[in-house]
Amino acid sequence: xxxxxxxxxxxxxxxxxxxxxxxxxxxxxxxxxxxxxxxxxxxxxxxxxxxxxxxxxxxxxxxxxxxxxxxxxxxxxxxxxxxxxxxxxxxxxxxxxxxxxxxxxxxxxxxxxxxxxxxxxxxxxxxxxxxxxxxxxxxxxxxxxxxxxxxxxxxxxxxxxxxxxxxxxxxxxxxxxxxxxxxxxxxxxxxxxxxxxxxxxxxxxxxxxxxxxxxxxxxxxxxxxxxxxxxxxxxxxxxxxxxxxxxxxxxxxxxxxxxxxxxxxxxxxxxxxxxxxxxxxxxxxxxxxxxxxxxxxxxxxxxxxxxxxxxxxxxxxxxxxxxxxxxx
Amino acid sequence: xxxxxxxxxxxxxxxxxxxxxxxxxxxxxxxxxxxxxxxxxxxxxxxxxxxxxxxxxxxxxxxxxxxxxxxxxxxxxxxxxxxxxxxxxxxxxxxxxxxxxxxxxxxxxxxxxxxxxxxxxxxxxxxxxxxxxxxxxxxxxxxxxxxxxxxxxxxxxxxxxxxxxxxxxxxxxxxxxxxxxxxxxxxxxxxxxxxxxxxxxxxxxxxxxxxxxxxxxxxxxxxxxxxxxxxxxxxxxxxxxxxxxxxxxxxxxxxxxxxxxxxxxxxxxxxxxxxxxxxxxxxxxxxxxxxxxxxxxxxxxxxxxxxxxxxxxxxxxxxxxxxxxxxxxxxxxxxxxxxxxxxxxxx
Numbered sequence: 001x002x003x004x005x006x007x008x009x010x011x012x013x014x015x016x017x018x019x020x021x022x023x024x025x026x027x028x029x030x031x032x033x034x035x036x037x038x039x040x041x042x043x044x045x046x047x048x049x050x051x052x053x054x055x056x057x058x059x060x061x062x063x064x065x066x067x068x069x070x071x072x073x074x075x076x077x078x079x080x081x082x083x084x085x086x087x088x089x090x091x092x093x094x095x096x097x098x099x100x101x102x103x104x105x106x107x108x109x110x111x112x113x114x115x116x117x118x119x120x121x122x123x124x125x126x127x128x129x130x131x132x133x134x135x136x137x138x139x140x141x142x143x144x145x146x147x148x149x150x151x152x153x154x155x156x157x158x159x160x161x162x163x164x165x166x167x168x169x170x171x172x173x174x175x176x177x178x179x180x181x182x183x184x185x186x187x188x189x190x191x192x193x194x195x196x197x198x199x200x201x202x203x204x205x206x207x208x209x210x211x212x213x214x215x216x217x218x219x220x221x222x223x224x225x226x227x228x229x230x231x232x233x234x235x236x237x238x239x240x241x242x243x244x245x246x247x248x249x250x251x252x253x254x255x256x257x258x259x260x261x262x263x264x265x266x267x268x269x270x271x272x273x274x275x276x277x278x279x280x281x282x283x284x285x286x287x288x289x290x291x292x293x294x295x296x297x298x299x300x301x302x303x304x305x306x307x308x309x310x311x312x313x314x315x316x317x318x319x320x321x322x323x324x325x326x327x328x
Numbered sequence: 329x330x331x332x333x334x335x336x337x338x339x340x341x342x343x344x345x346x347x348x349x350x351x352x353x354x355x356x357x358x359x360x361x362x363x364x365x366x367x368x369x370x371x372x373x374x375x376x377x378x379x380x381x382x383x384x385x386x387x388x389x390x391x392x393x394x395x396x397x398x399x400x401x402x403x404x405x406x407x408x409x410x411x412x413x414x415x416x417x418x419x420x421x422x423x424x425x426x427x428x429x430x431x432x433x434x435x436x437x438x439x440x441x442x443x444x445x446x447x448x449x450x451x452x453x454x455x456x457x458x459x460x461x462x463x464x465x466x467x468x469x470x471x472x473x474x475x476x477x478x479x480x481x482x483x484x485x486x487x488x489x490x491x492x493x494x495x496x497x498x499x500x501x502x503x504x505x506x507x508x509x510x511x512x513x514x515x516x517x518x519x520x521x522x523x524x525x526x527x528x529x530x531x532x533x534x535x536x537x538x539x540x541x542x543x544x545x546x547x548x549x550x551x552x553x554x555x556x557x558x559x560x561x562x563x564x565x566x567x568x569x570x571x572x573x574x575x576x577x578x579x580x581x582x583x584x585x586x587x588x589x590x591x592x593x594x595x596x597x598x599x600x601x602x603x604x605x606x607x608x609x610x611x612x613x614x615x616x617x618x619x620x621x622x623x624x625x626x627x628x629x630x631x632x633x634x635x636x637x638x639x640x641x642x643x644x645x646x647x648x649x650x651x652x653x654x655x656x657x658x659x660x661x662x663x664x665x666x667x668x669x670x671x672x673x674x675x
């Protein structure tokens with residue numbers, strides 16, 4: 001029993017923070033506790049949630065992916081250029097964007113594995129390349145006016161009790177569910193946790209380290225591409241500077257969600273809750289109206305600090321007396 | 329840990345690259361090396377490279393020390409924004425220059441102390457420890473400026489950005505001073521050795537009697553101070569503080585400069601002067617791309633290309649295939665650095 005409690009404690013704490021935060025908001029603002037707010041929370045953070053799922057996988061495997069924000073920006077530009085300048089139908093454009101983003105991620109994974117280079121710096125180079133490619137395509141913000149965009153934006157799943165889930169929100173929820181299955185009920189998921197826990201042991205146990213590394217960065221790139229499609233739906237435009245800093249927002253969500261940055265431990269669901277907590281802070285500040293936007297950054301920084309401390313505290317408790325805390 | 333050719337041969341790639349970039353600039357733009365004296369200050373493209381490269385060079389000096397301990401400081405851009413915001417706001421409120429400088433530098437020192445304590449005492453991974461300040465720092469800077477772009481007219485503070493000392497622009501003078509002081513601190517004392525020891529193996533160096541927490545805190549504090557000086561220069565140069573954009577993404581440029589300078593991200597070996605050379609290479613490329621009439625959009629791709637080439641040259645896998653000096657072991661045969669695992673800490 002204590003084992004299960006220990007395992008899920010970070011997840012429980014994160015979820016408790018979300019619930020308590022929502023209750024605080026609901027008591028302060030009478031209109032807060034409505035399905036509309038919930039639906040907006042999911043829609044507004046859909047691209048962040050999708051990206052954060054990919055980031056969770058990368059971090060679980062013991063790596064990091066700094067290129068996701070740039071890949072989102074590049075995807076929106078690619079879509080805009082293909083659809084508006086090239087006259088493409090959005091569906092093949094989506095396919096090309098997903099293949100490009102996934103291939104880009106897989107290539108970074110390959111470089112990381114083959115040349116044994118730190119993921120931090122390889123994906124940093126990837127970030128420069130993806131942003132640069134976006135700039136080269138166009139530096140303008142290109143509006144996308146294809147009728148399909150309007151139809152997709154009107155699409156929603158309505159429930160009888162009043163909840164209306166938009167397409168981005170549904171996509172995010174679908175990705176989260178698929179990711180949970182992938183992480184906990186497939187061989188790939190088991191390999192991922194093993195790789196993040198200890199690379200050498202994983203290799204000795206027969207985990208295909210190279211294939212898993214390429215796959216996990218490919219998956220992160222693919223999800224960033226999907227997030228780029230969602231972002232272009234959401235903003236109705238393609239802009240090479242779109243989604244700057246999203247890589248940090250997603251890493252923050254992953255950490256708040258209880259995943260350890262040293263790899264091997266964490267849950268996709270936690271990341272999802274972490275994204276919602278960030279969204280909740282932003283919604284609170286919007287509702288309040290008197291608080292300035294910079295309080296979002298400070299609040300998220302404080303939250304990040306508290307959660308890291310919490311993780312460290314748990315590690316020390318688990319390791320017992322004399323145990324050396326994890327160090328990277 | 330990392331084997332390298334002894335003596336100046338090790339530095340050849342960096343100086344060679346700088347020379348090649350400058351040569352390319354000169355071929356594209358024959359007046360590149362022309363320097364003229366005007367109003368008691370030197371002008372010219374080369375001076376421009378030095379002047380504009382100064383903030384990144386300053387960040388790279390601090391970053392080099394941090395990376396040598398196998399860390400990284402992502403917060404330097406945000407620290408620049410904080411120090412600039414404080415300088416502009418206080419100057420606008422009528423404080424004297426010494427008070428303004430002291431407050432800005434103190435802010436950088438505090439930020440560095442915060443990062444250092446997180447890394448050294450709480451033992452948080454450097455990337456993530458400094459991520460906190462990177463996220464929150466920009467918010468703090470906006471808090472200081474109350475979300476406005478604060479401008480000032482004080483010529484005393486502006487002198488730091490656009491003045492000159494003995495005809496040399498002040499940013500360049502400040503960079504040289506910081507570089508000299510840093511080099512003196514780490515190379516004339518045992519501090520540099522201790523920094524390298526901590527970078528190679530924190531536990532072993534602690535066992536050998538190095539006071540690792542103090543070394544780590546000192547390194548992050550120094551990095552914070554360097555960032556504060558860089559923030560002052562940028563603010564003084566544009567006579568204003570923009571909390572949103574000051575120093576934005578410069579942490580990445582600084583890391584790039586350090587890596588191009590040949591300091592290993594795995595810690596344990598560093599070259600201060602080479603990091604500054606790295607910053608100058610990056611700045612020369614920027615200037616070159618602008619002068620050659622290429623769109624500045626290509627800047628990022630060129631940067632990424634340079635970064636990848638330098639990394640490939642450092643890669644243990646690739647080194648195996650290259651001819652190696654007699655008697656030297658290929659790097660690949662040295663046990664690859666394994667990130668210490670949390671062992672029993674796993675559930």
